Amino acid sequence: MDMSEFAARVAAGDRRALARAITLVESGRADHRTQATALLEALGTARQALRIGLSGTPGVGKSSFIEAFGKMLTGQGHRVAVLAVDPSSARSGGSILGDKTRMERLSRDPLAFIRPSPSQAQMGGVARHTREAVALCEAAGFDVVLVETVGVGQSETMVAELTDLFVLLIAPAGGDELQGVKRGIMEMADLILVNKADGDLKAAATRTRADYAGALRLLRKRPQDPDGFPKAMCVSAAEEAGLAEAWEEMQALIAWRRESGHFAARRAEQARRWFEEEVRHGLLARLTSDPALRARMETLGDAVAAGGAAPGKAAAELLGEVARRPDKP
Numbered sequence: 001m002d003m004s005e006f007a008a009r010v011a012a013g014d015r016r017a018l019a020r021a022i023t024l025v026e027s028g029r030a031d032h033r034t035q036a037t038a039l040l041e042a043l044g045t046a047r048q049a050l051r052i053g054l055s056g057t058p059g060v061g062k063s064s065f066i067e068a069f070g071k072m073l074t075g076q077g078h079r080v081a082v083l084a085v086d087p088s089s090a091r092s093g094g095s096i097l098g099d100k101t102r103m104e105r106l107s108r109d110p111l112a113f114i115r116p117s118p119s120q121a122q123m124g125g126v127a128r129h130t131r132e133a134v135a136l137c138e139a140a141g142f143d144v145v146l147v148e149t150v151g152v153g154q155s156e157t158m159v160a161e162l163t164d165l166f167v168l169l170i171a172p173a174g175g176d177e178l179q180g181v182k183r184g185i186m187e188m189a190d191l192i193l194v195n196k197a198d199g200d201l202k203a204a205a206t207r208t209r210a211d212y213a214g215a216l217r218l219l220r221k222r223p224q225d226p227d228g229f230p231k232a233m234c235v236s237a238a239e240e241a242g243l244a245e246a247w248e249e250m251q252a253l254i255a256w257r258r259e260s261g262h263f264a265a266r267r268a269e270q271a272r273r274w275f276e277e278e279v280r281h282g283l284l285a286r287l288t289s290d291p292a293l294r295a296r297m298e299t300l301g302d303a304v305a306a307g308g309a310a311p312g313k314a315a316a317e318l319l320g321e322v323a324r325r326p327d328k329p
Helices: 003-011 015-026 030-043 062-075 130-139 156-161 183-188 199-218 243-260 262-289 291-305 311-324
Strands: 050-055 080-086 112-118 144-148 165-170 191-194 231-234
Touching (some): 003 030, 015 112, 030 130, 062 112, 080 130, 165 183, 191 199, 243 262, 262 311
């Protein structure tokens, strides 16, 4: 594979090349990881998009919101990429990957690109290589990248560590859902959008928005927020109501963060975490790819399971062996 030609095609906005590039970075094969690293290095980081993470429980209307919101943005001339992470089966490892079907209008839009990816049991609501997929979409010229998480609980906060804005979608009239949303995910959210604020649910959505607005006022003010943020708003993906106002609030928040220096600081911290995560995965990959180390890990694991060794001591012993073991040529 000619990596310079491949990178040029991605940078030119070739959709097929971009899809192949994302498949490459998602691969776990050692040779593909080497090629993916070379591709990302060739593309560089000159182009940067606004990265928006979206989370919410199943049934809240994430796909409907993304389609309506994405169509509004492409109508304004923006190029929008959607990276949708679908849950993988713990038993078979498979994923449905049906987001293109759910976003039929947006998938046909020439200014939009939708890529579903399997979570592969990765915790935090995103796939392991979502960061690299975001970088590829930016290099391909998309100026807004929407990252839709799995949406399975309060552990969905990892998306906030790789995006510039974190939007939490809430359904109206959810009973005691305010108590069900853990403090962690609310503290990470920059904007809470109560979706389905239309028809018979409009009044309930207004009450829910007021409840969340009150809850947000009780949270400690974050240094990366201007006055009034984070805030709660009502939107309707079905009626396309409130979307423009939500976009205005997102732009206002990002503008303030750019002027205050918080935007650059956040990107720098995210890059550092990306590096640290790659180091951790590299160490784990070495443990599983080296037959001797893998066998030693199994032996120590059996000893821990049988009660013959303490987990902490066994882990320290294994890590010591990793440090002493020479790298493979």
